[in-house]
Amino acid sequence: MQRRHSFSLIQNQSTRIIVLFPSSYHIAVRRRVEPSRSRGRPRRRAHTHYGRQGSGSLEEKKSSMELVGRVRRLLTQGGATEDSDADDVGAPIRVGLVGASNISKFAMINAASRRKDVEVRAVATRTPGKAREFAATNGIPVAHDDFASLFADETIDAVYISVVTEEHLNLGLQALRAGKHVLLEKPLALDAQEARELRDAAKEHNVVLMEAMHYKHHPALKRLRELVETEAVGTVQEIDVCFAKFDASAWGIGGKYTPEKLRTKMLDRWIYCIDLVQLLAPGRKVKTVCSAEDAGFIVRGELELCDRDDERKGLVRATWEADAQTVRILPAWVATVQCAEGKLVLQNFNFPSLYHRLYIEPTNGPARVETHYGEVGKTTFEYQLDAFCRAVRERHVDSLVPPEASVATLEIVDKVRAAFADSENERKNESD
Numbered sequence: 046m047q048r049r050h051s052f053s054l055i056q057n058q059s060t061r062i063i064v065l066f067p068s069s070y071h072i073a074v075r076r077r078v079e080p081s082r083s084r085g086r087p088r089r090r091a092h093t094h095y096g097r098q099g100s101g102s103l104e105e106k107k108s109s110m111e112l113v114g115r116v117r118r119l120l121t122q123g124g125a126t127e128d129s130d131a132d133d134v135g136a137p138i139r140v141g142l143v144g145a146s147n148i149s150k151f152a153m154i155n156a157a158s159r160r161k162d163v164e165v166r167a168v169a170t171r172t173p174g175k176a177r178e179f180a181a182t183n184g185i186p187v188a189h190d191d192f193a194s195l196f197a198d199e200t201i202d203a204v205y206i207s208v209v210t211e212e213h214l215n216l217g218l219q220a221l222r223a224g225k226h227v228l229l230e231k232p233l234a235l236d237a238q239e240a241r242e243l244r245d246a247a248k249e250h251n252v253v254l255m256e257a258m259h260y261k262h263h264p265a266l267k268r269l270r271e272l273v274e275t276e277a278v279g280t281v282q283e284i285d286v287c288f289a290k291f292d293a294s295a296w297g298i299g300g301k302y303t304p305e306k307l308r309t310k311m312l313d314r315w316i317y318c319i320d321l322v323q324l325l326a327p328g329r330k331v332k333t334v335c336s337a338e339d340a341g342f343i344v345r346g347e348l349e350l351c352d353r354d355d356e357r358k359g360l361v362r363a364t365w366e367a368d369a370q371t372v373r374i375l376p377a378w379v380a381t382v383q384c385a386e387g388k389l390v391l392q393n394f395n396f397p398s399l400y401h402r403l404y405i406e407p408t409n410g411p412a413r414v415e416t417h418y419g420e421v422g423k424t425t426f427e428y429q430l431d432a433f434c435r436a437v438r439e440r441h442v443d444s445l446v447p448p449e450a451s452v453a454t455l456e457i458v459d460k461v462r463a464a465f466a467d468s469e470n471e472r473k474n475e476s477d
């Protein structure tokens with residue numbers, strides 16, 4: 046294949062070349078990483094994936110316009126169409142926002158505006174006045190200056206919590222105990238024990254608890270799972286996930302994180318890597334954390350996953366890396382699944398509704414590329430809201446996102462954290 050590089054960056058100690066050509070969705074990522082300190086083996090293969098070639102054709106222009114339409118749909122409110130959701134499901138679900146966050150605009154306000162069966166009725170913030178301002182800007186009828194009065198509001202059926210992760214347990218428990226259904230931003234909690242407490246409270250109060258892992262509900266992810274499950278290119282051998290996005294604060298722009306804050310900030314990104322590994326290798330348990338390294342804005346890990354019943358059968362190696370420090374124009378959110386008879390690559394697994402490419406590359410056969418946008422432009426958050434509404438109406442959370450899955454993911458996170466500590470100690474000992 047002929048390569049066209051429109052933009053490239055060579056960056057940082059771990060050698061990374063990023064090539065981007067957003068107007069034609071041409072994103073290439075090449076990574077070459079030094080051998081792992083702990084095992085002396087290369088942590089990653091270098092790999093490159095190129096989208097469609099060329100630019101300027103009618104088809105290119107059409108797809109650029111489609112991209113613009115998808116971005117607009119994410120950023121704006123819109124009316125419910127005639128055939129949009131459940132007219133006959135009875136009264137709308139009345140939602141309260143816990144936190145006046147940016148993400149709540151996309152994940153709840155804009156998503157709800159496109160359906161008739163959800164009403165965003167109230168918002169609460171801890172900072173007096175902020176809720177009123179947010180309500181006025183976003184057309185929300187009720188504003189509360191504290192969370193307790195939102196939880197006590199009997200006109201609210203469900204809440205969407207999108208405040209800092211450190212507060213998920215506290216506010217999640219208050220909401221569940223008040224009998225509200227809860228859509229709780231990812232990561233569900235800081236660790237597995239907190240997640241278990243939330244899961245148990247939801248059960249006790251017979252309400253729905255769903256983690257807002259929006260990406261999972263998109264058709265592109267469903268297709269990737271189907272290809273894995275049907276062994277389209279053989280059994281899974283290795284899963285490699287990269288979640289990388291520039292963060293200004295990593296460079297001291299717009300405020301610096303404290304070391305504590307940095308840890309949760311990065312967890313809020315690398316949780317996706319572990320979550321995706323879980324999604325693609327369901328029912329497996331972590332046999333070993335081969336290596337794990339937390340270097341602030343770059344967090345890496347390597348796991349061995351084994352079948353629950355038979356450790357010799359189907360060992361899968363999973364590697365992942367989250368990076369907020371590399372300068373990049375577009376995020377690199379890439380999942381690579383190496384199978385016995387080929388490879389599957391999903392570019393932009395995190396926001397597939399904006400753009401994505403799914404590469405299917407059999408070892409002995411022609412490679413192909415697929416896209417799965419589902420309903421034109423429908424965002425990952427709209428798919429997520431479909432699932433949440435279904436869960437509320439049926440009192441049953443989708444098999445993609447039950448609280449057990451969040452607990453299982455955080456159990457792996459806890460193991461990885463323990464390995465971080467080991468690798469830090471190892472490094473200290475080496476330098477002494």
Ligand SMILES: NC(=O)C1=CN([C@@H]2O[C@H](COP(=O)(O)OP(=O)(O)OC[C@H]3O[C@@H](n4cnc5c(N)ncnc54)[C@H](OP(=O)(O)O)[C@@H]3O)[C@@H](O)[C@H]2O)C=CC1
Nearest residue numbers: 144145146148170171172207208209210212230231232313
């Ligand atoms: N699904 C997705 O794509 C995304 C999800 N997220 C998730 O959303 C959540 C919030 O993200 P983040 O970027 O940290 O949001 P922000 O730092 O923007 O905070 C959002 C809200 O949190 C409130 N807040 C901050 N600290 C506290 C506290 N101690 N107690 C109560 N409220 C508090 C802020 O209130 P105030 O203004 O009054 O300080 C603000 O309303 C996280 O769980 C994150 O993982 C974030 C981005 C994207």
Ligand SMILES: O=C1OC[C@@H](O)[C@H](O)[C@H]1O
Nearest residue numbers: 231290310313314317395
């Ligand atoms: O959930 C997220 O996805 C997008 C990221 O930019 C953000 O930091 C994270 O919270």
